[in-house]
Amino acid sequence: GENVEQHPSTLSVQEGDSAVIKCTYSDSASNYFPWYKQELGKGPQLIIDIRSNVGEKKDQRIAVTLNKTAKHFSLHITETQPEDSAVYFCAASNTGFQKLVFGTGTRLLVSP
């Protein structure tokens, strides 16, 4: 089955810097890759997603890139702000099925 690895487990940056979180997946049939942000005491919130027919997607300060050949995808946050501090999860699935396989999360801390 699918296996998703996520790095780093923790990431500390200064406000205004960029942050990059990387994930690799094992199943070449996976074709849907969402990213979730989870704040303390809350459920995961979808922030951006990408499908395998696209190499990059942007939404304001957030972007996701996908390299199908290498089977890895990354989340890029530019001009980080303290409110970006949270745990971020990547996930992968074959949209023919419903099972999302999650990475183990990255705790991002943005210091003022």
Add this chain to the structure above:
Amino acid sequence: IAGITQAPTSQILAAGRRMTLRCTQDMRHNAMYWYRQDLGLGLRLIHYSNTAGTTGKGEVPDGYSVSRANTDDFPLTLASAVPSQTSVYFCASSDRVGQPQHFGDGTRLSIL
């Protein structure tokens, strides 16, 4: 505000007791899911339902059961709770299989 409501928000339970976690969504989504979140393991799928009247097993289904009598409700039952089921449980829904999943704010369950 449309979304997913989970109840209770937290619960302490004696081992061996029966417990039902409730999940209701008002988005008329066809698909619903139950995950557990444990430190260092990310989110793992317990059970899912593609549409009312159908259910399926996820990655970690043992010790749990679900039902989907209607579109809006998807309760998760622990027939005889064990300490290893101590976790945070999240319910999610999507318009249909393969579409983005939206999460509730979770139930924190402690089994003593």
